[in-house]
Structure formats: structure tokens, C-alpha cells
Amino acid sequence: MSVVTNTTTIGAIEAPSRRNTELAMLAFAVIIPVFAYANVGLAKDGSLPAGMLGYGLGLSLLAGVAHLMVRKFAPYADPLMLPLATLLNGLGLVLIWRLDLEPTITTDALGGAMAPKQMIWSALGVALFLGVLLFLKDHRVLQRYTYISMVVALVLLILPMFFPAKFGARIWITIPGVGSLQPAEFAKIIIAIFFAGYLMVKRDALALASRRFMGMYLPRGRDLGPILAIWALSLMILIFETDLGTSLLFFGLFVIMLYVATERTSWVVFGLTLSAAGAVGVASFASHVQSRVENWLNPLALQDGGVTETAQAVYAFGSGGLFGSGLGQGYSRLIGGIAPKSDYILATVGEEMGLTGLMAIILLYGLLIERGVRTALAARDPFGKLLAIGLSGAFALQVFVVAGGVTGVIPLTGMTMPFLAQGGSSVIANWALIAILLRISDTARRPAPAPAPTSDAEMTQVVRP
Amino acid sequence: MSELTLTVMRLGFLAVLWLFVIVAVQVIRSDLFGTRVTQRGSRRTASADARPQQAGRQQQAAAPPQQRQRRGAPTKLVVSEGTLTGTTVALQGQTVTLGRAHDSTIVLDDDYASSRHARIYPDRDGQWIVEDLGSTNGTYLDRTRLTTPTPIPLGAPIRIGKTVIELRK
Numbered sequence: 191m192s193v194v195t196n197t198t199t200i201g202a203i204e205a206p207s208r209r210n211t212e213l214a215m216l217a218f219a220v221i222i223p224v225f226a227y228a229n230v231g232l233a234k235d236g237s238l239p240a241g242m243l244g245y246g247l248g249l250s251l252l253a254g255v256a257h258l259m260v261r262k263f264a265p266y267a268d269p270l271m272l273p274l275a276t277l278l279n280g281l282g283l284v285l286i287w288r289l290d291l292e293p294t295i296t297t298d299a300l301g302g303a304m305a306p307k308q309m310i311w312s313a314l315g316v317a318l319f320l321g322v323l324l325f326l327k328d329h330r331v332l333q334r335y336t337y338i339s340m341v342v343a344l345v346l347l348i349l350p351m352f353f354p355a356k357f358g359a360r361i362w363i364t365i366p367g368v369g370s371l372q373p374a375e376f377a378k379i380i381i382a383i384f385f386a387g388y389l390m391v392k393r394d395a396l397a398l399a400s401r402r403f404m405g406m407y408l409p410r411g412r413d414l415g416p417i418l419a420i421w422a423l424s425l426m427i428l429i430f431e432t433d434l435g436t437s438l439l440f441f442g443l444f445v446i447m448l449y450v451a452t453e454r455t456s457w458v459v460f461g462l463t464l465s466a467a468g469a470v471g472v473a474s475f476a477s478h479v480q481s482r483v484e485n486w487l488n489p490l491a492l493q494d495g496g497v498t499e500t501a502q503a504v505y506a507f508g509s510g511g512l513f514g515s516g517l518g519q520g521y522s523r524l525i526g527g528i529a530p531k532s533d534y535i536l537a538t539v540g541e542e543m544g545l546t547g548l549m550a551i552i553l554l555y556g557l558l559i560e561r562g563v564r565t566a567l568a569a570r571d572p573f574g575k576l577l578a579i580g581l582s583g584a585f586a587l588q589v590f591v592v593a594g595g596v597t598g599v600i601p602l603t604g605m606t607m608p609f610l611a612q613g614g615s616s617v618i619a620n621w622a623l624i625a626i627l628l629r630i631s632d633t634a635r636r637p638a639p640a641p642a643p644t645s646d647a648e649m650t651q652v653v654r655p
Numbered sequence: 656m657s658e659l660t661l662t663v664m665r666l667g668f669l670a671v672l673w674l675f676v677i678v679a680v681q682v683i684r685s686d687l688f689g690t691r692v693t694q695r696g697s698r699r700t701a702s703a704d705a706r707p708q709q710a711g712r713q714q715q716a717a718a719p720p721q722q723r724q725r726r727g728a729p730t731k732l733v734v735s736e737g738t739l740t741g742t743t744v745a746l747q748g749q750t751v752t753l754g755r756a757h758d759s760t761i762v763l764d765d766d767y768a769s770s771r772h773a774r775i776y777p778d779r780d781g782q783w784i785v786e787d788l789g790s791t792n793g794t795y796l797d798r799t800r801l802t803t804p805t806p807i808p809l810g811a812p813i814r815i816g817k818t819v820i821e822l823r824k
Binding site for chain 2: 208211215218219221222225226228229232233269270273274277513514515516517519543544546547550551553554557560561564650651652653
């Protein structure tokens with residue numbers, strides 16, 4: 191039987207772990223922000239900035255530790271997610287540091303310099319990333335906590351109602367001595383776990399028990415319960431917390447996951463109709479939402495002696511042009527407040543890196559989301575599939591809501607650009623999100639164990655002439 | 656800092672950012688199609704070219720057009736008799752194994768087939784060869800029992816137990 195060892199089977203290509211690719215990409219992803227620091231420093235003072243070494247070392251330390259842990263605990267995970275997240279986080283740090291150099295928007299009243307704090311938040315985010323990789327050995331464990339996660343997500347969503355509103359939206363909870371948190375950022379991960387666990391069990395009922403009417407599958411009345419409940423919840427968020435973004439995120443996430451679980455277009459039509467009706471209804475009486483819509487429709491209207499922030503952001507994009515003014519040479523400080531560091535950070539990107547840079551950044555987000563969807567396609571268990579699509583869907587919706595708001599496609603909402611914008615909760619939650627996606631992709635890409643040697647035991651019958 | 660340096664840095668930064676995007680897309684591409692296979696010697700291109708997904712890449716590798724896809728080279732393997740009748744396997748330059756073993760390319764549900772019965776593979780010229788792997792009942796090309804690896808003419812029946820397969824264009 192010595193000949194047998196020569197045979198190969200189609201498809202038995204050994205799966206590479208791609209960890210070295212990840213390391214190379216990570217090194218690249220650390221070099222780009224360091225280059226950006228040098229660029230900002232040279233443009234502002236004509237010398238290499240003193241903080242460059244510190245930030246560069248900090249970022250490479252975070253990336254290095256994360257890479258080693260991935261190598262140890264998720265060896266077959268996707269090679270691109272970690273470098274993409276690191277690059278976006280690093281660029282975010284540079285942009286915030288660069289805006290810190292503008293004295294008019296870095297006054298004590300506005301919270302002073304944000305970059306050091308953001309660095310600490312990033313470190314905490316990577317720590318949570320490592321924690322998730324370390325303690326979540328198998329993502330299917332999360333399935334056990336389906337209904338607990340529903341309760342936790344609801345509590346997290348309702349909590350901010352009891353705290354005073356900031357910047358016109360009640361989305362923060364303030365813990366004395368620690369600072370303020372945006373629980374919705376964490377709730378989006380937890381609610382994706384709930385949807386995945388719930389839809390995995392109920393998807394057959396939702397997909398099959400339906401009547402056909404005018405070419406569409408209408409769901410049964412009793413199956414409508416959950417979607418109506420989520421719709422009511424997202425409207426309540428919109429009304430009581432006046433937070434358009436979060437409500438859009440949750441309802442959109444539910445519709446995406448419902449569609450993926452049931453393959454029924456009718457759910458998407460139904461969901462879009464409901465959300466449109468809800469949004470129009472709420473916009474007709476909630477003043478906060480009304481003003482946002484007003485700014486979106488008439489950005490050039492005069493307000494407090496100047497144009498709206500929406501118009502200022504669009505001016506920033508316009509002044510950036512195709513190739514931008516160069517890092518550190520833009521005027522996005524004119525937007526005022528801390529908005530350029532958080533909500534409008536894309537305006538800074540658009541002004542200083544131009545359309546070319548903005549497209550690259552959006553492509554980076556696109557690639558990250560693509561890897562998430564790819565993970566969902568590759569995952570073998572339905573819960574993992576739904577969870578991966580839910581997490582990447584939430585990420586995608588958030589990017590769309592923020593980018594769309596800043597560029598004037600949709601009314602602006604109070605959400606942060608994942609990784610890029612200033613904000614602790616956002617960075618920490620998104621690192622945890624990446625960690626769960628990496629865990630799922632590790633399970634999905636791990637080569638199947640070799641089949642047990644079996645059952646060639648029956649003897650071959652001999653042809654008798 | 657001079658205007659020129661800053662302009663160079665500005666454009667350089669954008670170039671580096673896009674380079675990262677392009678490299679990332681390359682990583683995704685190699686994830687989809689596997690690692691690039693470098694051909695040793697130009698003659699093997701004929702057989703490897705049958706892989707449709709590689710066609711574009713092969714052209715890139717500067718394979719002269721007249722060497723692509725030999726005329727009359729078989730592209731698929733068809734089971735014409737036996738329980739698997741109608742099954743086709745695209746010939747993509749890999750070895751096709753036949754037998755009752757579960758890891759065979761074509762798993763034969765046939766008591767008269769051995770667990771590792773025969774294999775079909777392309778030689779250096781892209782000619783497909785059938786080889787008996789020491790089976791109990793033997794492999795027949797037309798009516799002759801195989802003793803050595805033998806080139807397969809197009810459409811010639813290869814009989815293994817109750818199964819007959821042939822190569823077609």
C-alpha cells in the first residue's frame with residue numbers, strides 16, 4: 191500500500207493560519223499613524239513632535255500584545271480584522287491629537303486635551319479584547335444567555351433616561367469619579383447576542399408560517415409580536431432619549447438579522463415601512479429630532495449668527511477637495527466645540543486628507559465589515575452565523591449613520607464613528623465586538639478535525655470468473 | 656517646513672493609506688483563491704490552465720496563448736455506469752482518486768471496488784493517466800486489465816467493479 195500515500199484528495203488543501211500575514215499587516219497599520227504624527231508635527235511646528243515616539247510605541251505595544259494573544263488563543267482567526275481595527279484606532283488617535291493642537295477647541299471648559307485619555311481608553315479596549323479572547327473559548331456559550339442578554343440590553347438602554355441630557359440627547363450615564371459612559375454602545379453587542387439566540391430558535395416559524403398575498407409573504411399576526419415590540423422599543427428610545435442614531439441602529443439591526451434568518455424580503459419591506467412611519471411620526475412632535483431634520487434640509491439657514499454645523503462640515507469637505515489640505519493644515523477647528531473630535535471627525539478627515547483619504551478610510555471600514563460578513567458565511571453553526579452578521583451589521587449601520595449624517599445624506603445623529611472618533615465607550619465596545627468576531631472566525635476557519643479512521647473494514651468482494 | 660516637503664508628505668500619506676487598502680484586498684484575494692501556485696517549467700500550464708478560476712492569473716503569468724488549453728484535452732470525468740451514473744467531476748489538474756475510502760474524490764459504493772482502487776492524474780504534458788492502486792478486482796481500460804499507468808484516450812471506458820467512467824471534453 192505504499193502507493194496510497196501519493197494520492198491526494200481535491201479540497202484537502204491544508205488551511206494556513208495566516209498569523210504571519212496578520213503580523214505584517216499590523217506592522218504596516220502601526221507605521222501609517224506614526225507617519226501621520228510626523229506629518230502633523232512637521233506641518234504645525236516644522237519639527238518631529240515629541241509625543242510621536244510615545245504614541246507610536248503605545249500603539250505598537252497594544253497591537254503587539256493583541257497579536258500575540260490572537261496567535262495563542264485564536265490561531266485561525268481572520269488575518270485582517272485586527273490590523274484594520276488597529277489602523278482605524280491609530281488614525282483616530284492622530285486626528286484627536288492633531289485637533290488637540292488647536293487651542294480654540296482644547297480649552298478646559300471643553301475637557302482639555304483628549305488624545306491621552308483616548309489612548310487610555312484604547313488600552314482599556316484592547317484589554318477587553320484580550321479578556322474576551324481569553325475567557326470566551328467558544329462563542330456558542332453566549333447562546334445560553336439569550337434571554338439574560340435581552341434583559342441586560344434593555345436595562346442598558348433604559349438607564350440613560352434617569353440621567354440628565356447632554357448635547358440634547360440622553361444617551362450618557364454618569365458615574366461619579368469615573369466619567370460618563372454611553373451604554374448603547376455596549377447594548378448593541380448584547381442585543382445582537384439576544385437576536386441571534388432568539389432568531390435561531392424562531393426562524394422557521396417566522397419564515398414558513400406565512401400567507402402569500404400579492405406576491406409577498408405576510409407573517410402571521412402572532413409572529414409579528416417581536417418585531418412590533420422592538421419597533422416600539424426603538425421608538426421609545428427615540429422619544430425619551432431623543433437619540434435618533436441608537437433607535438435606527440437597533441431597529442435596523444433587527445431587520446437585518448430577521449432577513450438573514452428567514453430569507454423573506456417581506457420582513458425588510460415591513461421593517462422599512464414601520465421605521466419610516468415611526469420616524470415621520472416622531473419627527474412631527476419631538477423638537478430635538480425636528481431641529482436635526484431642519485438642519486439637514488436647510489443646512490445654510492442662519493443660526494446664532496452663523497450657518498449650521500452641518501453646513502460647516504460640508505464646507506470642510508469642500509475645502510479639502512480631491513487631495514486635501516494636508517494633515518495639520520485644515521481649519522476644522524472652526525466647527526467649534528468638541529464636535530470636530532467626536533461627531534464631525536470625518537469632516538477633519540475630509541478636509542485634511544481630501545476625498546482620496548476619506549474614500550480610503552471608508553474602504554477600511556468596508557473591508558472590516560466585509561471580513562465580518564465573510565466570517566458569517568464561513569461559520570458552520572447558525573448561532574455563529576447570525577451573531578457574526580448581527581455584529582458586522584451593527585458596525586455597518588453605525589458607520590452609515592455617522593458618515594451619512596456628517597456628509598448630509600441623512601439627518602445627523604449623535605453616534606460616534608467606530609474607533610476613529612473620540613469617546614471611551616465606543617472604542618471599548620468596538621474592540622469587544624472585534625474580539626467576538628475574531629472568536630467566531632477562528633472557529634469557522636479552523637480546519638475540520640481529521641475524520642476518524644472508519645469502516646473500510648468490509649472486505650472487498652472478489653469477482654469470480 | 657518647505658511647501659514642497661509638505662506636499663510630498665501629504666500625497667505620500669495618501670499613497671501609503673491606499674497601499675494599505677490594496678494590500679488588504681490582496682490578502683482577501685489570496686484567502687479566496689489560496690496561495691498563488693508557481694509553475695515549475697512552462698509545460699505544466701496546459702493542464703493547470705483548465706482551472707477556470709485561475710485562467711486570469713495564468714494569463715498574467717505570461718503563458719503564451721497557443722499553450723493554453725490543448726485542443727481535445729478532456730475537461731471532465733463522467734460516470735456512465737453504476738450507482739453514481741451521471742456524476743461529473745471537473746478535471747482541474749489535481750489527482751482524482753477512486754475507491755470506497757471516504758476520502759476518495761469519487762467514493763464508490765460498490766462491493767467490488769477496493770477502498771483505494773485507482774487514481775487518475777495528469778502527467779507533465781497534461782495527458783491524463785489512469786493507474787491501478789493494487790486493487791483486488793483490477794481496473795479495466797476498454798477490455799484490458801491495467802498493469803501499468805496508462806494514458807486515457809478521450810471517451811474510453813474505464814471499468815472499476817460495476818462502475819464505468821470516461822473522460823470527456
